[in-house]
Amino acid sequence: MLTTPGRLPLFAAIPEKEAALDGTTDKKPSRIQMRNRRLILDAALEVFSQHGYRGATLDQIAEGAGLSKPNILYYFEGKEEIHITLLNQLMETWLDPLVTLDPDGDPLTEILNYVHRKLDMAHEFPRESRLFAGEILQGAPRMAPHLQAGLQPLFDEKCAVIGAWMDAGHLTRADPRHLIFSIWATTQHYADFAAQVQVLLREDPASQAGAREYLTALFTRLLKP
């Protein structure tokens, strides 16, 4: 049981409606704005994660949010802005476990903690995982800059950390880049391919425990010197 937030922080920098000429920032959003933007983004997450960008419709989002379509467009400039907003918010949450990986901690513990946090996130936020997966699957048309600017430096940094651990003999040598890929792949698999996993794994409740145990063993045996 890790300290995962009860809910994703489903709103970030609010809007950017057009900064006033003199640079005055927008007024703080009203309570109603907060509520409706959140309703919209939550409905949009559901729809986008299930149908992909092009397959999602504003009508579906509107219905899911319990608002009219023009009302949706009162809060967002268009379909694309909603999608991008979701992706921006997601990025932060998604990267957090990797950010947390501590160079001064015990190497194996740190890695296993990372695995566990990713697995917990897959179980807690499957829609977010699928939204991300769908975007990458389609070639990351709206996220390439984020990957380049946000993910890549972090990825390189943490690869260096892991590499240093291996150099110091604290972990068995293995390519840190592929190690991270395999952690992402195995943990997110339970969210992204849930439809398949559910068919093949009849037991529902204990499945999380089984996955956790298995992945712990997998990465422990790989890395323990």
Place this chain on the structure above:
Amino acid sequence: MLTTPGRLPLFAAIPEKEAALDGTTDKKPSRIQMRNRRLILDAALEVFSQHGYRGATLDQIAEGAGLSKPNILYYFEGKEEIHITLLNQLMETWLDPLVTLDPDGDPLTEILNYVHRKLDMAHEFPRESRLFAGEILQGAPRMAPHLQAGLQPLFDEKCAVIGAWMDAGHLTRADPRHLIFSIWATTQHYADFAAQVQVLLREDPASQAGAREYLTALFTRLLKP
């Protein structure tokens, strides 16, 4: 270098235009039918794998195939039939490596061979991998029966084989179901998340070799007694 076919068998049971009243089967398809159906399915694979079912359009498929839209509909009853045909064909190819897993072979060799074949397929048929991934991601609306009828028995059977190997002490004990999941996840990751992998892994050509080496080590250390 495994024996992967140079191309997917991109056509299966041809059509089922409506069996004649007396049960006579349809005549064998003309050369032109073969060519055009293949053109259409190939274009459709590209479009569906990139945009998902709802995001794909017949116009895109038609353009990709170099045919007019009504001409497409001369060969297929509609968008859905094209999609289903692709999925049907894919299933066979996709399951093949698992079918091949030999209960009488050397356990570790068999598993590693399976890993390598799956990895090769991810590199050779990334579009097929993404088509499959997209379908599952969206909840397998058009493939649930296939999963249930085709995949599940095979999955259970091979889990039993692997379990028996472990019982006999030929492999370290681990949950065979999660083992298979992790093989699928790690290998398909290179196709499904190629957009991300490419950004993070600057070296293109040798990446396949790196993945292969890493995954070999990962599963060897997990399973070698």
Place this chain on the structure above:
DNA sequence: TCGTGCCTTTACCAAATGGTAAAATTTGCA
């Protein structure tokens, strides 16, 4: 109480989309 600014609805629209009808063309073969 009134009005002002925020919010919501009604009524649209142009483009895109899956699909059809039927005429025109090409193909294969007797």
Place this chain on the structure above:
DNA sequence: TGCAAATTTTACCATTTGGTAAAGGCACGA
């Protein structure tokens, strides 16, 4: 070669989709 069957094109259509205009409702401070 001639002609029936197979194939392709042209011209449509109804629905859906993202988006807009503008009128109405609502809340709340003066």
